Amino acid sequence: MNIIDVAREAGVSKTTVSRVLTNSKLVKPETREKVLATIEKMGFIPNTSAQKLAGNRNYVIGIINSESINDPFYGYVEDQIAQECRKRGYGVIYTVTHNENIGCEREISMLYGKVDAFIILGNQGILEKDVEKVVRMQMPIALFKTDVEKEGAMSVDVDNVQGGYMAAKYLLEKGYKRIGYMHGSRTRDFREGNQREAGFMKAMQEAGREIAAHFYGTRSYSEAYYSTEQIILSGVDALFCETDMMAYGILQGMKEKEISIPHNIAVLGFDNAKFTNYETQIKLSTIGQPLEKMTGYMVEGLINMLEYGQKYEKTTLFETDLIEGETA
């Protein structure tokens, strides 16, 4: 069933049907009514591929999630993006990458021709040449927390170095004496972690202080949880965790060992991840990312690129906020 069937049924030309579909002014109200009624009766759905092909905009933004469809942090970000897009009359479709470090060519083509612009989320195996391809096809693209810089692509992230600096400053000012550090990776393949660490160390050096003990949690709740004993034995009185997920694992472990937080050990996280299931536990102190501001800026920018051909500087870094909870 296509626009021609509808036209025949309604007794008009397909041009007129198309005009009705695109809300053109060039249709007499009664004609419009008649066509609309026919469409409804026949249950016709316009083929958006054909619409897009014919040169029209689709009002759809494509999101490529390089992390996991199942990640609470990016799930929240996707929600925010969808809301922002909706406000401006754009729909959103998603896809997730293979996670095999082969880039996201396949995902780009799945969406290409269907969406007006791209947003890439996260940093798992996103290749510069993928982004370049999109730029060369003249499509607006924005990168969210992705470690790729490319002329013509907008990029949004948080200033991890400044955040790490803020974290150390806070713990130092609170007067903690033996500050421990939980890394998200042992092999330094975690870019955000490296940056957070760089900022943290800078503040420590400025204060002439050293890390009392290092721990490693692979960014996971359970790995961190199982370090509880070791952390207690190390004798630290404060612990900075490169991600909230790890901080939560530790809070759980400490609770079971009946260690008073922050009295015996203070815990400071990083991310301000929204884990709704934790809402009733102790409120984590953490370095927060202004996610609403970041997604708002990004979507607005992307649509400006799309509608007005506006250009954006490659990377915009947002400042982190200190979120004072009950754990440090």
Next chain:
Amino acid sequence: MNIIDVAREAGVSKTTVSRVLTNSKLVKPETREKVLATIEKMGFIPNTSAQKLAGNRNYVIGIINSESINDPFYGYVEDQIAQECRKRGYGVIYTVTHNENIGCEREISMLYGKVDAFIILGNQGILEKDVEKVVRMQMPIALFKTDVEKEGAMSVDVDNVQGGYMAAKYLLEKGYKRIGYMHGSRTRDFREGNQREAGFMKAMQEAGREIAAHFYGTRSYSEAYYSTEQIILSGVDALFCETDMMAYGILQGMKEKEISIPHNIAVLGFDNAKFTNYETQIKLSTIGQPLEKMTGYMVEGLINMLEYGQKYEKTTLFETDLIEGETA
């Protein structure tokens, strides 16, 4: 940039380029190499809308999530579906509905023409006429835990009545005397809950027993959590919760009140939801849905509909499993 540019650059016809793109045997190996090299060099991405329009299959399945992009249960289901699809050579793109009870027309058209088949997840405001539209367009469609029956649409769910029955049976056989029931909704707008309750009550009646106390948690962790006191005061020795989310809220509450589980109060959930953040807590006893089996059956069926025009009976109900954890 299009197939014609590539053809010109490579010194062949666009037919040949197209054949390379579709992996046709009808191309001399050297010609194929040359074309491939040109494509790579130019950074060409075929327009999938045009491919689809020209009658080719896209090997992409569209998923419409009616619940939330941010829901751990459906997130896990989406992961499973994506894996199954991938095994069979299909990619997956997602979109989420407005949640305004106006159906999912918009979402269907965002995907229509781009995907070869649809999967609808969940039951938030999905209208029969939406499904009917897809069926009328001759596209395969599968419904997962959606309360719509439609000739031509495949539908997969768990047998909630049987699951509720199983839940009551289990608690009765364990010898609990005062069994409480936590509903997911006060207004009975929660279809699954109603079915679970029907099965539960059947088993209770067969045993000549009654519910000792009723509680209401709107399927939420925190609502359930805040009922803890009330549950303790009610004097029940076992509690069935219509969803795991509520059961987890209660476990948290009980833990804080230092109520021993299941010694003082047994807790039995329903869903077998995968909340990874809870992995280190007590293992919940629950009525499980065989999600892997369900998604496997669904994807296989959908692709059979797609590739062989096979038909499926409208609804397939899967039996629940009793998952014996540590809480009942």
Next chain:
DNA sequence: CTGAAAGCGCTTACAG
């Protein structure tokens, strides 16, 4: 193995 041509379902100047 290769290419010219028709057609997929739509939109949009252009002419009236």
Next chain:
DNA sequence: CTGAAAGCGCTTACAG
């Protein structure tokens, strides 16, 4: 306000 016609970028019989 309406319609005939060209064109969007591809695929696939058909002919060679």
